[in-house]
Amino acid sequence: MKGISVGLLGMGTVGCGVVKIVENHQDKLIHQIGCPVSVKKALVKDLHKERSVSLQPDLLTLHSEEVLDDPEIDVVIEVMGGVEDTRHYILRALQNKKHVVTANKDLMAVYGSELLAAAAENKCDLFYEASVAGGIPILRSLVDGLASDRITKMMGIVNGTTNFILTKMDNEGSPYLEVLKEAQQLGFAEADPTADVDGLDAARKMAILSTLGFSMNIELDDVHVKGISAISSEDLQYSKKLGYTMKLIGIAHREKEKVEVSVQPTLLPKEHPLANVQNEFNAVYVYGEAVGETMFYGPGAGSLPTATAIVSDLVGVMKNKRLGVNGKSWVTPQFQKKLKEKEEVQAKHFLRIHVKDEVGVLSQITNIFSNKGVSFEKILQLPLKETALSEVVVVTHHASLQLYENLLDELEKLDYVEEIKSSYRVEGEVAV
Ligand SMILES: NC(=O)C1=CN([C@@H]2O[C@H](COP(=O)(O)OP(=O)(O)OC[C@H]3O[C@@H](n4cnc5c(N)ncnc54)[C@H](OP(=O)(O)O)[C@@H]3O)[C@@H](O)[C@H]2O)C=CC1
Numbered sequence: 001m002k003g004i005s006v007g008l009l010g011m012g013t014v015g016c017g018v019v020k021i022v023e024n025h026q027d028k029l030i031h032q033i034g035c036p037v038s039v040k041k042a043l044v045k046d047l048h049k050e051r052s053v054s055l056q057p058d059l060l061t062l063h064s065e066e067v068l069d070d071p072e073i074d075v076v077i078e079v080m081g082g083v084e085d086t087r088h089y090i091l092r093a094l095q096n097k098k099h100v101v102t103a104n105k106d107l108m109a110v111y112g113s114e115l116l117a118a119a120a121e122n123k124c125d126l127f128y129e130a131s132v133a134g135g136i137p138i139l140r141s142l143v144d145g146l147a148s149d150r151i152t153k154m155m156g157i158v159n160g161t162t163n164f165i166l167t168k169m170d171n172e173g174s175p176y177l178e179v180l181k182e183a184q185q186l187g188f189a190e191a192d193p194t195a196d197v198d199g200l201d202a203a204r205k206m207a208i209l210s211t212l213g214f215s216m217n218i219e220l221d222d223v224h225v226k227g228i229s230a231i232s233s234e235d236l237q238y239s240k241k242l243g244y245t246m247k248l249i250g251i252a253h254r255e256k257e258k259v260e261v262s263v264q265p266t267l268l269p270k271e272h273p274l275a276n277v278q279n280e281f282n283a284v285y286v287y288g289e290a291v292g293e294t295m296f297y298g299p300g301a302g303s304l305p306t307a308t309a310i311v312s313d314l315v316g317v318m319k320n321k322r323l324g325v326n327g328k329s330w331v332t333p334q335f336q337k338k339l340k341e342k343e344e345v346q347a348k349h350f351l352r353i354h355v356k357d358e359v360g361v362l363s364q365i366t367n368i369f370s371n372k373g374v375s376f377e378k379i380l381q382l383p384l385k386e387t388a389l390s391e392v393v394v395v396t397h398h399a400s401l402q403l404y405e406n407l408l409d410e411l412e413k414l415d416y417v418e419e420i421k422s423s424y425r426v427e428g429e430v431a432v
């Protein structure tokens with residue numbers, strides 16, 4: 001069998017990792033695939049940029065057709081990011097009967113079903129394990145390892161940058177912007193880190209995970225998203241005081257045939273397995289009706305971890321080629337999408353408000369909670385130094401999202417409520 005020729009679209013953090021793994025693990029690749037693997041061409045923007053791998057002088061190109069239209073290239077690995085141009089490049093690679101491996105969640109969350117259908121039509125594979133939780137083999141675990149089960153819940157820390165920021169802010173009291181800069185220097189953050197901190201990167205990953213896990217076409221717009229940029233050191237301190245840890249959590253929950261998918265800062269009891277996932281690490285908790293609880297943990301970002309998933313996908317392509325089944329692994333979703341209404345989403349909430357420090361205010365607030373049908377599990381009231389205000393912190397019992405939002409609307413209207421400072425979802429019970 002002739003050697004496998006790979007064309008890369010992009011040679012940045014992840015692309016350089018792919019080159020390193022292909023070089024350093026060649027013996028294992030030959031054993032699995034049955035022939036050597038080599039990188040023939042790589043599309044970049046700047047031919048003269050310094051890279052973390054030494055490359056043959058003619059390996060880099062500024063012309064996409066040198067990768068996409070080269071008949072000697074068998075597999076295209078897309079690690080350049082972006083959506084519209086990238087979509088066209090991948091469609092062209094597939095039309096040219098090249099298998100594609102991508103790490104691009106931005107693209108797969110929006111055009112995944114179109115691209116997978118195009119791949120199947122062209123009898124090509126399109127694999128994207130690296131797009132969710134980097135090096136953790138979570139997509140294969142859902143699609144293959146848990147193929148026989150019905151998955152009802154997935155909860156994940158699926159963005160390394162925000163987990164890194166929250167860990168450093170919480171453990172070391174480091175300022176938000178300083179830690180974000182560190183995450184960028186370490187290569188975890190996206191080219192535009194607002195996608196990380198606004199929760200959009202995690203939302204894309206949750207759309208991909210829930211589409212596969214629930215076999216339902218969950219789109220990005222179906223994911224309710226809130227990022228981490230408004231989290232204050234006070235929120236982190238109160239979380240700790242109440243026995244919780246704050247994490248950016250993706251939640252996908254199915255009850256009967258209806259689902260909710262969200263990404264939001266969430267308070268988890270400090271004993272919760274996801275509460276102990278630190279720094280850039282990711283973890284995905286998956287609950288299946290038959291298997292029960294499972295948890296997948298590992299590096300969700302970074303050059304070599306992400307490249308591991310990509311090169312493993314490449315091995316998958318070659319194994320399929322040997323069996324003659326390329327393009328046959330994609331199946332259309334089994335179920336019609338049905339999203340829960342706000343009345344059907346049940347959760348506990350943390351709420352921090354500033355109110356006038358006057359007699360009777362706390363009892364009026366408790367009355368409003370009970371009138372709106374939201375009861376609380378915990379309440380703290382503390383005077384705010386050098387002001388005529390006090391701070392009220394509440395953790396509610398489970399309530400529907402609709403009742404909780406009605407409550408927030410009502411509180412906002414009251415003249416003794418100065419400001420709603422923060423509101424977060426709470427998952428799980430703190431041990432007493
Ligand atoms: N970094 C990570 O930890 C992870 C990244 N991903 C995903 O992997 C992909 C790549 O990420 P990463 O390696 O970090 O990104 P980088 O910014 O480090 O690398 C991007 C590469 O693509 C090239 N490139 C970008 N746009 C173009 C274009 N229009 N034409 C030609 N070349 C282009 C760049 O060229 P040049 O070098 O000349 O500028 C660079 O080599 C993204 O989709 C990202 O979301 C997924 C999981 C983890």
Ligand SMILES: N[C@@H](CC=O)C(=O)O
Nearest residue numbers: 159160161188190301
């Ligand atoms: N920016 C992403 C990279 C991996 O997908 C992250 O921080 O998780």
Ligand code: NA
Nearest residue numbers: 129132134136
């Ligand atoms: Na993965």
